[in-house]
Amino acid sequence: MSRIIFHIDVNSAFLSWDAVDRLQHGxxxxxxxxxxxxxxxxxxxxxxxxxxxxxxxxxxxxxxxTLVDAFKLCPQLVCVSPRYNVYTKASKAMMALLREYSPDVEIFSIDECFLDYTTVEKLFGSPLEAAYVMQKRIEDELGFTVNIGISTNKILAKMASDLEKPNKVHTLYPHEVQEKLWPLHVSDLFMVGRSTEAKLIKYGIDTVGDLAQTDLNFLKYILKSHGELIYNFAWGRDVSIVNDEKYSLVKSIGNSTTIPYDITEREDAARYILSLCESVGMRLRAAEMRAYVIAIHIKTNGFDTIQKQHKMLYTISSTNDIYEEAMRLFDVLWNQVPIRHLGVRVSQLQEELPRQLYLLKQEDEKIETLDQTIDDLRERFGKEIISRASLIQTKVKSMSGGVGDDDYPGMRSLI
DNA sequence: CGAGAGGTCATAC
DNA sequence: CTAACGGTATGACCTCTCG
Structure with a gap:
C-alpha cells in the first residue's frame, strides 16, 4: 500500500514573512x-x-x-531584527490552510511540515495538481512562496522539496532516486551534518550514490546506528509516518545566551543564571509542567563546553527552585575559566497535577503564588514590566537571550 | 548483567 | 591574533554505579 507524502517548506521563511508584514503595514x-x-x-x-x-x-x-562577514560582502546590506511573533502567526496561518486538505499535517519546524495526501487524493485530484493549488493559495492569500516536494515517504518528499528553489514543486518517487538523489553531494542528504560529512569524505564517499553503494556494515562500523539511518535515506527508504502530534509533547525547556564580555566573577554569572531561570521557569509554568532534571551549560572563552545535570527526587517549577539548583550545579561545575556563554535547561518534565495532590510547605506556596503573579503581570503588560531586584541596575536585561525575548517561548512549543 | 544517572556529541532549523 | 556554533530541542551512545 503506497502512500503519497508532501513536504512543504517556506522559501527564506523569516525574510519572506518579515517582508510580507512590512508591506501590509504600508x-x-x-x-x-x-x-x-x-x-x-x-x-x-x-x-x-x-x-x-x-x-x-x-x-x-x-x-x-556572522553579521561582520555579511557586511564585508555587501556594505549596503539591509539587516532587520527577527520578530518571532510575526513569524509564528504566518506559520500558523499556513499550517491551517494546509490542514484544509488533510488532517495529517506534521509540523516539523516553524516553516516546514509534512502532509499525508494518501487518503484525500480522491477529493483534491492528482498530487501535482493539488500541490500547485496549495502553492498558489498560499501565495495569493498569505503573500509568500513555498517549495513542495512529493513522494511516497517523508525523506524523499523532504529531499524533493530541496531540489530546486524557490517556488517550485518537485517529485522524487522511488524510481527517480538514482537519477535525482544519487548525484547530490552527501552533505545535501538530510541528517548528514558537518561531522558525518567529514568522515564520509575521508573514505571517498562524496555523493549520495556513493553512500548507497557503500557496504552497510562498514557504515555501521564508522557511524554506529547513524550509518544505517543515512544508508537507508540514500536508498530513499523511510517508514516513519506523518505524525500530527509529534511536537505537542515538549520534552525539555531551555534558555541560553552568549554574554557580551567574558565573565570572571561568580556574581555576574549568578545574575545571568537568574535571568535564564526566570524565562525557563515561566515557560515551564506556562506549559503547566514540572521538571525532575535541571542542567547547566557553560561555554568558555576558549569555546570549550561543559555541562552538568542533576535529577531531583521531586519535581520543581518555581523560578527560585530552578535558580537554587542551577547555582548548586554551577558552583560544582565552574573552575574559574572565563565564561562566554551560559545556559539553563529543565527536562524529564511531568504534567502539572491538580494542586491538592501536592504536599506543599507554606513557603513553597508563597513562592508559587509570587511566580504566578509575576507571570500574570508579564502576560498582561509585557515582559519589561517586572525585573528582579538583583537584575535592576546591572548589565543584565531581564528575560535576556534567545527566542524567548518576545511573545513566544520557543518556536516549536507553541505552534 | 541491566537499569538509570550523568555526560558528550551530532543534527536540524 | 586568525577561526569558531547563535539559540533551542532531540536522540544516540558512552561510562559509571548500584544492586
Whole structure:
C-alpha cells in the first residue's frame, strides 16, 4: 500500500514573512527584492544571519554567517531584527490552510511540515495538481512562496522539496532516486551534518550514490546506528509516518545566551543564571509542567563546553527552585575559566497535577503564588514590566537571550 | 548483567 | 591574533554505579 507524502517548506521563511508584514503595514520596499537579511543584533558579538533575500545570496551571503562577514560582502546590506511573533502567526496561518486538505499535517519546524495526501487524493485530484493549488493559495492569500516536494515517504518528499528553489514543486518517487538523489553531494542528504560529512569524505564517499553503494556494515562500523539511518535515506527508504502530534509533547525547556564580555566573577554569572531561570521557569509554568532534571551549560572563552545535570527526587517549577539548583550545579561545575556563554535547561518534565495532590510547605506556596503573579503581570503588560531586584541596575536585561525575548517561548512549543 | 544517572556529541532549523 | 556554533530541542551512545 503506497502512500503519497508532501513536504512543504517556506522559501527564506523569516525574510519572506518579515517582508510580507512590512508591506501590509504600508512599507513600500519589499525586502525580498533588495540585498537584505534577518539577523541578530550587530552590536552583540553573537550576531548571525538567520535568513537572506535572493539578492543578498548573490553577494555570497550565507545563513549562519556572522553579521561582520555579511557586511564585508555587501556594505549596503539591509539587516532587520527577527520578530518571532510575526513569524509564528504566518506559520500558523499556513499550517491551517494546509490542514484544509488533510488532517495529517506534521509540523516539523516553524516553516516546514509534512502532509499525508494518501487518503484525500480522491477529493483534491492528482498530487501535482493539488500541490500547485496549495502553492498558489498560499501565495495569493498569505503573500509568500513555498517549495513542495512529493513522494511516497517523508525523506524523499523532504529531499524533493530541496531540489530546486524557490517556488517550485518537485517529485522524487522511488524510481527517480538514482537519477535525482544519487548525484547530490552527501552533505545535501538530510541528517548528514558537518561531522558525518567529514568522515564520509575521508573514505571517498562524496555523493549520495556513493553512500548507497557503500557496504552497510562498514557504515555501521564508522557511524554506529547513524550509518544505517543515512544508508537507508540514500536508498530513499523511510517508514516513519506523518505524525500530527509529534511536537505537542515538549520534552525539555531551555534558555541560553552568549554574554557580551567574558565573565570572571561568580556574581555576574549568578545574575545571568537568574535571568535564564526566570524565562525557563515561566515557560515551564506556562506549559503547566514540572521538571525532575535541571542542567547547566557553560561555554568558555576558549569555546570549550561543559555541562552538568542533576535529577531531583521531586519535581520543581518555581523560578527560585530552578535558580537554587542551577547555582548548586554551577558552583560544582565552574573552575574559574572565563565564561562566554551560559545556559539553563529543565527536562524529564511531568504534567502539572491538580494542586491538592501536592504536599506543599507554606513557603513553597508563597513562592508559587509570587511566580504566578509575576507571570500574570508579564502576560498582561509585557515582559519589561517586572525585573528582579538583583537584575535592576546591572548589565543584565531581564528575560535576556534567545527566542524567548518576545511573545513566544520557543518556536516549536507553541505552534 | 541491566537499569538509570550523568555526560558528550551530532543534527536540524 | 586568525577561526569558531547563535539559540533551542532531540536522540544516540558512552561510562559509571548500584544492586
Amino acid at each position: 512599507e513600500t520596499i519589499d525586502l525580498r527584492n533588495i540585498p537584505s537579511i534577518v539577523g541578530g543584533d550587530p552590536k552583540k558579538r553573537s550576531g548571525i544571519v538567520l535568513a537572506k533575500s535572493i539578492p543578498a545570496k548573490k553577494f555570497g551571503i550565507k545563513t549562519a554567517q
